Amino acid sequence: MSLESLKVQVIKKAWEDPAFKQQLLADPKAAVKDAFGVELPQEIQVTTVEETASHYYLVIPPNPEDIAGGNSNVEVVW
Template structure:
C-alpha cells in the first residue's frame, strides 16, 4: 500500500467515524495501529491537525536534494 493510498483511507475513515477521528487527533499512531494494523516507527513524529473553513495548512515535504536520494516519491508505508 502506498503512503498516498493510506492517507486517503485514513481521511475517509475520519470523516465517517467520529470516534476514530477523535482518537486520530489525540493519538495518531495508536489510532492508525488500531484501525489499519500499521505500526508507525518510533522515530517518526506524526502530527494530525484538522482544517476548518477558515484555517488551512500547507505542508512542505522534505526537499529531495537535502535527503540525498534525489526522489520525492514515496511508494511504501513507513
C-alpha cells in the same frame, strides 16, 4: 498497501467516523495501528490537525535534494 493509499484511507475514515477522528487527533500512531494494523516506526513523528472552512494548513515536505544522500526515508511519513 502504499503509503499514499493509507493516507487516503485514514482521511476517509476520519470523515466517516467521529470517534476515530478524535483518536487520530489525540494519538495518530495509535489510531492508525488500531484501525489499519499499521505500526509506524518509533522514529517517525506524526502530527494531526484538522482544517476548518476558515483555517487552512500548508505542509511543506522535505526537499528531496536535502535528503537524497541521507538515510532518511520520507516515504515512510506519507
